[in-house]
Structures are given as C-alpha cells and as structure tokens.
Amino acid sequence: MGSFPFKSLREWMEFLEEKGELVRNKEEVDIWGDISAISRKIAREGGPAIIHENIQGYPGWRVFSDGLTTRRRQLWALDLPEVGTLEAVLERLSKEPMKPKRVEWGPCKEIKLFGDDIDLTKFPISFTGEYEATPHITAGISFLKDPETGWTNAGIRRFQLIGKNKLCNLILPFQHEAVIFSKYMKQGVSTPISIVIGADPIVYLSCMMPAPDQFDEMDYWGVFTGEALEVVKSETNDIWVPATSEIVIEGEMAPYERELEGPFPEFPGYYSGLRMCPVIHVKAITMREDAIYQNMYMGLPPSEGHNTGAFVYEVEIYRQVKPLIPEIKDVGVLSTWSLTTAVSIDKTARRRTPGLEKRLAMAVKSVKAGVMIKNLFIVDDDVDVRNLHDVLWSLSVKFQPAKDITVVTDVPGIFLDPSEPWVGHGGTYSGHSSFGIFNCTEKLAPYDEGYKRGVALPPPYSLEKIEKNISKYGL
Numbered sequence: 140m141g142s143f144p145f146k147s148l149r150e151w152m153e154f155l156e157e158k159g160e161l162v163r164n165k166e167e168v169d170i171w172g173d174i175s176a177i178s179r180k181i182a183r184e185g186g187p188a189i190i191h192e193n194i195q196g197y198p199g200w201r202v203f204s205d206g207l208t209t210r211r212r213q214l215w216a217l218d219l220p221e222v223g224t225l226e227a228v229l230e231r232l233s234k235e236p237m238k239p240k241r242v243e244w245g246p247c248k249e250i251k252l253f254g255d256d257i258d259l260t261k262f263p264i265s266f267t268g269e270y271e272a273t274p275h276i277t278a279g280i281s282f283l284k285d286p287e288t289g290w291t292n293a294g295i296r297r298f299q300l301i302g303k304n305k306l307c308n309l310i311l312p313f314q315h316e317a318v319i320f321s322k323y324m325k326q327g328v329s330t331p332i333s334i335v336i337g338a339d340p341i342v343y344l345s346c347m348m349p350a351p352d353q354f355d356e357m358d359y360w361g362v363f364t365g366e367a368l369e370v371v372k373s374e375t376n377d378i379w380v381p382a383t384s385e386i387v388i389e390g391e392m393a394p395y396e397r398e399l400e401g402p403f404p405e406f407p408g409y410y411s412g413l414r415m416c417p418v419i420h421v422k423a424i425t426m427r428e429d430a431i432y433q434n435m436y437m438g439l440p441p442s443e444g445h446n447t448g449a450f451v452y453e454v455e456i457y458r459q460v461k462p463l464i465p466e467i468k469d470v471g472v473l474s475t476w477s478l479t480t481a482v483s484i485d486k487t488a489r490r491r492t493p494g495l496e497k498r499l500a501m502a503v504k505s506v507k508a509g510v511m512i513k514n515l516f517i518v519d520d521d522v523d524v525r526n527l528h529d530v531l532w533s534l535s536v537k538f539q540p541a542k543d544i545t546v547v548t549d550v551p552g553i554f555l556d557p558s559e560p561w562v563g564h565g566g567t568y569s570g571h572s573s574f575g576i577f578n579c580t581e582k583l584a585p586y587d588e589g590y591k592r593g594v595a596l597p598p599p600y601s602l603e604k605i606e607k608n609i610s611k612y613g614l
C-alpha cells in the first residue's frame with residue numbers, strides 16, 4: 140500500500156485507491172475537451188482523483204489528474220493535520236533544507252528517445268479551453284539551473300506544443316524562471332531546461348512553493364518528509380530531476396528566439412493574449428515504460444492548480460510574514476491564485492497597537508509570496524479565514540466602506556488579470572495594479588458600543604457541553 144512519504148505518482152495512486160478517492164475511468168475520453176471538462180467538474184464538486192485509461196487516438200496511454208484538488212488530499216500528501224495546519228507546516232519548514240540525493244538510475248530512464256524518435260504529438264497532451272490554438276502541457280514542472288550559483292529552480296509552467304520537438308514557454312518576468320533565463324541571455328548562450336510530467340504529490344506541492352530567490356524548491360521535499368528526494372541526472376544537461384518521474388523532457392532555449400504563445404485559459408478565468416515567448420528545442424525524452432501522462436486543468440477557478448496554489452501560498456505567506464509581524468494568525472487564499480486573500484490578526488495585540496492591521500497588510504504585500512494579492516481582507520483571529528461566511532460576516536458588520544478601505548495605487552500586479560487597465564504590454568511586462576486593504580476587524584472606541592460584549596453566541600458552557608456530547612443529540 141502506498142503510504143507517506145509517497146515516492147512516486149504510483150505510490151500516491153495506490154494510497155488514493157485504498158482511500159476510495161481514485162476513479163479508474165475506462166470510458167473513452169478525447170484530448171479536445173473531455174479530460175478538461177471532467178477535471179473542471181471534479182474541482183467544482185470536490186470529487187476524486189481520476190485516471191483515464193482509454194484516450195481516443197492515443198492507445199496505451201493513461202492520463203492522471205486531480206490528485207491534489209481537495210484540501211483533504213493535499214494534507215494527506217504531506218501528512219499534515221486538518222487543525223493547526225500552518226503551524227504544523229511551519230514547524231517542519233523550520234528544519235534545515237535537505238538537499239536531494241543523487242542516484243545513478245531511476246525508473247524515468249526506462250525509455251530514452253533522441254533525435255528523430257522525439258515526437259511530442261504522440262503524447263496525449265490535452266486542450267484546456269475552447270480557443271486554444273494548439274494544446275498545452277499543463278502539469279509540466281520546469282527545472283532550470285542558475286549558471287552563476289548552481290541554484291536549481293523548479294516550478295509548474297504551461298508549455299504550448301508548437302512542433303514535434305518544439306514547445307513554447309510562457310516565462311513571466313517576476314518568476315524565478317525569468318531571473319535565470321535572463322542570466323543565460325546576457326551570456327548569449329542557450330538555457331538548458333528539463334521538464335517533468337507525472338511525479339509524486341510532494342514534488343508537485345514543493346515545486347509550487349513561492350520560495351525566496353536562490354532557494355531550491357526540491358529541498359522542501361526532504362524537509363516535508365525527513366528523507367532526501369532521489370534525483371537522477373538529465374541525459375543532455377546537468378539538471379537533476381526526481382528519479383521516479385513518469386516523463387522527462389530535456390531541451391534548450393536559444394537566447395533570442397521567440398514564437399507566439401497562447402491563447403490559453405489563464406488562472407483569472409479569461410484567455411491570455413498572444414505573446415512572443417522563448418522556444419524550447421527538445422533534445423531528449425526519457426520516461427517509464429508504461430508512462431502515465433499527468434494533466435492539471437487551468438482556467439476559471441476552482442481547479443487543481445488553483446487549489447494547490449492556494450495551499451502553498453497560504454503556507455509561504457504565513458512563513459514569510461510571521462517574522463515581520465508575529466501577530467499574524469492565519470492566512471486563507473480565497474480566490475484566483477492569491478488575488479483575493481484574507482489574513483487574521485491577534486485581536487488583543489491590535490487593541491494595544493492601533494493601526495497594526497495596516498502594518499500587517501504592508502508586510503503581506505512586501506514578501507515574495509504576497510506579490511499577487513490585489514484584495515486583502517484583514518479579519519480578527521476569532522474568524523475562520525478560510526470560511527467565506529465568516530469573512531463576509533466580518534465585511535458586513537466590522538467594515539465601513541468610507542473609512543476601512545485603503546487603496547495603494549501603482550504596485551506590481553499580474554498582467555494576466557484582465558481588470559488591469561494596463562493589460563496588453565507583452566511578455567516582458569509583469570503587470571501593474573492597485574492594492575486594496577479591507578479592514579474587517581472590530582473597531583476601537585468610539586465605535587465599540589456594539590462590540591463591547593463580544594460576538595453574540597450561546598453561552599460558552601452550552602457550546603462546550605454540546606460539542607462534548609454531540610453524538611447524544613443524534614448529530
């Protein structure tokens with residue numbers, strides 16, 4: 140049986156199957172929309188992970204998705220508790236990063252393809268949205284190595300299929316991929332890249348962490364599990380990738396070659412425009428004998444990508460802000476990557492330090508993990524930041540539009556957000572936004588008349604009694 144720490148996609152699938160959270164779909168699906176439509180439904184309904192075993196036009200292939208769509212499965216993947224999750228992650232992350240362990244061989248080397256044998260059109264790369272020109276790899280983890288420091292960065296990118304051995308890579312200027320790519324560009328040489336498709340869930344969660352500069356995301360794997368991740372060397376470059384990966388695509392991006400990328404269903408739920416983006420020339424593909432292709436739906440939230448992003452952004456915002464403002468209590472990414480996010484603050488400390496909530500807001504916006512936040516709700520620490528009812532209640536009764544909104548104009552944003560008036564500046568432009576702080580905390584005097592007895596609830600002794608004896612009441 141698969142159990143934590145999951146060392147391959149297959150161990151993870153075994154575990155999910157035992158938990159009754161993996162569906163094996165034998166009904167034929169196509170790459171034109173079926174796979175995406177099913178993922179969309181799963182995400183909206185909190186459904187199970189799925190493996191499609193019958194892909195029209197791609198005999199022998201299987202496509203896996205939605206392993207990490209629900210918070211419950213994300214917590215299983217990292218063996219974390221449902222209550223006090225952020226504190227528990229923080230405790231683990233406080234340990235020294237653990238470097239991956241280099242090994243000679245791994246199952247991802249069972250098949251090796253070079254030269255004319257490389258043909259990406261034979262892979263079941265699925266369309267995500269109706270207006271995509273050609274399909275995109277969506278669960279591809281991009282590994283790049285800093286030519287100056289040796290730092291290996293890992294992150295999910297979508298890669299557009301533009302030829303049998305050619306992919307287009309949307310490199311966003313504020314991501315680490317751009318930092319590294321530009322170093323090779325300055326040297327006038329090609330950037331080596333390795334892309335992993337299909338990996339264990341800890342690899343996926345680790346690579347999505349918005350970690351600081353020069354931090355290898357794969358070191359998180361060891362910190363999460365207490366063991367080192369086993370990695371093997373790519374065939375054509377010096378990038379080391381998880382040994383049990385299903386598929387590894389190796390290639391090179393020439394410094395100045397660009398092709399049009401897009402349109403793609405972006406995380407804000409609208410299509411991107413077309414942009415000139417770097418081109419990957421594929422030099423090698425290695426994979427398992429019966430490789431499983433992994434897909435991660437994107438577009439209108441929720442999706443596996445959004446839900447996983449929400450979790451890792453919560454973790455990293457909390458981890459990065461806590462040393463600056465220890466009064467931060469919890470973080471909930473409410474929608475669309477982190478465009479709308481809620482944080483809670485220590486109520487007692489805030490009473491002693493009026494205005495503390497604004498310092499918290501500025502700290503949140505200043506750390507790497509907070510860069511995309513546009514709407515920030517600050518709530519009291521007796522409010523569950525992930526519960527929309529609670530957050531909207533705070534907005535309803537603790538917030539006055541005329542005085543509790545602070546707008547900071549002209550901060551970095553993300554050009555994929557269609558509400559930005561500056562959209563359309565092309566691929567070298569990161570985005571430009573305003574930042575709204577919604578102060579939904581209880582107000583201090585002279586506004587405290589309604590607040591002075593605290594939140595209106597049944598007596599504490601009754602709440603406690605009912606909680607303790609809940610089954611006696613047939614509940």
Ligand SMILES: Cc1cc2nc3c(=O)[nH]c(=O)nc-3n(C[C@H](O)[C@H](O)[C@H](O)COP(=O)(O)O)c2cc1C
Nearest residue numbers: 294295296297309311314315316347348349435444
């Ligand atoms: C399905 C999916 C597709 C993504 N596509 C891209 C992409 O094309 N370009 C990009 O810069 N980020 C993309 N991201 C977001 C990054 O993976 C994420 O922001 C990551 O933290 C960036 O890490 P980095 O700064 O270390 O590169 C995508 C995320 C998901 C889940």
Ligand SMILES: [Mn+2]
Nearest residue numbers: 292293315350
């Ligand atoms: Mn990074």
